[in-house]
Amino acid sequence: QVQLVESGGGVVQPGRSLRLSCAASGFTFSNYGMHWVRQAPGKGLEWVAVLWYDGTTEYYADSVKGRFTISRDSSKNTLYLQMNSLRAEDTAVYYCARTGGVWNYCDYWGQGTLVTVSS
Amino acid sequence: DIVMTQTPLSLSVTPGQPASISCKSSQSLLHSDGKTYLYWYLQKPGQSPQLLIYEVSSRFSGVPDRFSGSGSGTDFTLKISRVEAEDVGVYYCSQGIQLPLTFGGGTKVEIK
Numbered sequence: 001q002v003q004l005v006e007s008g009g010g011v012v013q014p015g016r017s018l019r020l021s022c023a024a025s026g027f028t029f030s031n032y033g034m035h036w037v038r039q040a041p042g043k044g045l046e047w048v049a050v051l052w053y054d055g056t057t058e059y060y061a062d063s064v065k066g067r068f069t070i071s072r073d074s075s076k077n078t079l080y081l082q083m084n085s086l087r088a089e090d091t092a093v094y095y096c097a098r099t100g101g102v103w104n105y106c107d108y109w110g111q112g113t114l115v116t117v118s119s
Numbered sequence: 120d121i122v123m124t125q126t127p128l129s130l131s132v133t134p135g136q137p138a139s140i141s142c143k144s145s146q147s148l149l150h151s152d153g154k155t156y157l158y159w160y161l162q163k164p165g166q167s168p169q170l171l172i173y174e175v176s177s178r179f180s181g182v183p184d185r186f187s188g189s190g191s192g193t194d195f196t197l198k199i200s201r202v203e204a205e206d207v208g209v210y211y212c213s214q215g216i217q218l219p220l221t222f223g224g225g226t227k228v229e230i231k
Contacts, residue, residue, distance in 0.1 A: 035220070037168075045160075045168065045211055047220040059218045095167055104215030105158045107179065109167040 002026040002108040004096050009113030012086055022079040022096030022110055029077040030054075033099035035106050036070060036081050038092035048094070049081065050103045059103075064090075086117045121146050121214050125223035132202040133231045140226045142195045142212035149192055156215035159188055159197045162225075163208040171210075172197065204230055 008020040022034070036048040049060045049070040058070050069082040079096050093114050097106030122145040132138045148157045159172040170179045172188040175195060185200040199206055207230055212223040 037220075044225050045162075045213075045222040047218075047222070050218065050220075061219050100170070100173060101156075101215065103218070104156050105170065105173060105213065105220070106160075106168070107170050107173075109169065111167050 002098065004098065004108060004110035006094065006096055006110045006113040009094065009115045011116045011118060013119050014087060014117055016086055017082070017084045018086060018115060020081040020083065020094055020096075020113060020115070022081075024077045024079065024096075024098070027098070029072075030074040033103050034070075034072065034079045035097045035099060035103075036068075036079075037095045037097055037106065037109075038090075039095070039112070040089075040092045043092075046092070050099065051079070052103070053099075083115070086115075088117050091115060091117050120219055121148075121217060121221050123212055123214055123221050123223035125210075125212055125226050127226060128224070129227040129229065131229045131231050132199075134204060135201050138199045138202050138206075138228060140197045140210055140212075140228075142190075142197070142223050144193045144195075144214055146216075147192045148195075148214050148216050150216055155191060157188075157190065157195050158213045158215060159186075160211045160213065160222075161206075161208050162211065163205075166208075168211065199228075202228070202230070 003025045005023045051070045067085045093112040095112045097109045100107035160168040162168040176188040209225040
């Protein structure tokens with residue numbers, strides 16, 4: 001069965017960096033695009049970024065553009081989110097999700113990893 | 120960005136009774152390929168979101184047939200024919216016709 005397991009979350013000071021990982025199993029990782037979606041405490045869902053199945057194309061939410069980078073290592077079946085210049089408003093649970101269609105939706109989600117940006 | 124607006128914000132339902140959630144998009148979700156890119160997700164308490172419905176009315180794998188989706192253009196509805204205790208949580212609609220993907224604010228469903 002499809003399984004997505006995020007890791008790398010934690011408490012980080014404003015301005016610092018953090019890298020999240022998402023280990024995928026149960027499907028052919030290199031055939032699917034992947035999303036990152038976040039959820040601030042007590043709030044709704046906010047899409048963050050998507051990476052095409054072949055790693056050639058990526059898109060970002062305006063709120064993270066220029067600070068976050070999505071990448072993948074298909075040899076390790078792992079998705080990453082490099083987060084730089086973190087701000088308090090980046091505090092959220094970060095979910096990785098497999099794309100449905102080319103990029104149009106998220107069909108399977110991980111359990112999430114909490115990132116807290118605080119001094 | 121496409122704005123997704125859900126109503127109501129919350130819903131309290133007696134088990135066995137129906138429930139309905141409305142979702143409106145600020146732009147048509149009908150693509151020139153003939154598909155309508157509207158999705159429904161459920162986030163149960165303490166869990167990650169799960170896909171319920173894709174392209175307006177197609178149930179995802181394992182989703183019970185008491186869940187149904189309908190609508191077109193900019194107006195959509197999720198219906199639960201007979202609510203069960205396991206259906207509690209927050210329901211989100213989402214559009215996938217253009218990036219950024221956007222989600223409605225959510226509708227919290229509780230059991231009376």
